[in-house]
Amino acid sequence: MTGVLRDAIYAVRKAQLRFERRRLDYGRETRDRADRLAAVLPASAAELRAYEREYDDLEWFHERYADRVDAIHEAGVATDTTHWRDGVTLYVVCRALEVETAVETGILFGSFDAHILAAMAENGGGTLHSLDLPGGPPGPFEYGHLIPDRCRDRWELHLGDAREVLPELLATVGPVDLFLHDSDHRLPHMRFEYETALPRISPGGVLASHDVRLSELFDQFTAEHGLPARTVCDTGIAGVPPWESPD
Numbered sequence: 001m002t003g004v005l006r007d008a009i010y011a012v013r014k015a016q017l018r019f020e021r022r023r024l025d026y027g028r029e030t031r032d033r034a035d036r037l038a039a040v041l042p043a044s045a046a047e048l049r050a051y052e053r054e055y056d057d058l059e060w061f062h063e064r065y066a067d068r069v070d071a072i073h074e075a076g077v078a079t080d081t082t083h084w085r086d087g088v089t090l091y092v093v094c095r096a097l098e099v100e101t102a103v104e105t106g107i108l109f110g111s112f113d114a115h116i117l118a119a120m121a122e123n124g125g126g127t128l129h130s131l132d133l134p135g136g137p138p139g140p141f142e143y144g145h146l147i148p149d150r151c152r153d154r155w156e157l158h159l160g161d162a163r164e165v166l167p168e169l170l171a172t173v174g175p176v177d178l179f180l181h182d183s184d185h186r187l188p189h190m191r192f193e194y195e196t197a198l199p200r201i202s203p204g205g206v207l208a209s210h211d212v213r214l215s216e217l218f219d220q221f222t223a224e225h226g227l228p229a230r231t232v233c234d235t236g237i238a239g240v241p242p243w244e245s246p247d
């Protein structure tokens, strides 16, 4: 397939996704979050709801996060990069699993990074390795602008194309409890990241992906590998059973 054709297909899928998002009942997605996650995580829906309430009450986080969201909106460089609902899903997952090591591709302003790191701060431990292309986000911002200062010492920034950098990064940081894809959503790249990450995820860990409603890929991939998976809002979460180490 040529790059031009692939990009055209991707543009059509993005348009379809925008349409589907308008139809999606996000209130219901949010209400069902705990039940859906309980189907793939070693935690009950009641425990997961408790983490949702904890997130709602996380004053130190919301104050700083809201200020930084405002700064981005005031600069006029983005209006929809804050992913509140999907951020809560990642917060809950990281609290429930007490995630120690996480790897994320695609940082931009760092909405997910902020939520994962907030959960690590509440857990009292953990490191998030985040990867994005050299350069930076639009406007007068750095990658990860949304991350509150309180969590920054748990954050390791890596620059490079995931195609080149991700395999070595995953091999270097050791088994990860959470891998989150949110970089290039073209299907070959998504599959590359899922395939590269899966053997590096620790038993009982999670393979997560944003924008899974763009295509059937996440559902297909998790079914192919026998991973129990659920989608909440726009994020797919799959539980990972024990694997043989690739080393």
Ligand SMILES: C[S@@+](CC[C@H](N)C(=O)[O-])C[C@H]1O[C@@H](n2cnc3c(N)ncnc32)[C@H](O)[C@@H]1O
Residues within 6 Å of the ligand: 081, 082, 083, 105, 106, 107, 108, 109, 110, 111, 112, 113, 131, 132, 133, 160, 161, 162, 163, 182, 183, 184
């Ligand atoms: C949708 S944004 C990420 C949003 C972010 N996760 C958040 O929480 O707000 C996608 C990001 O992926 C990055 N990206 C795209 N292709 C990439 C690649 N091949 N390797 C690494 N990062 C990539 C882009 O530079 C962009 O910052």
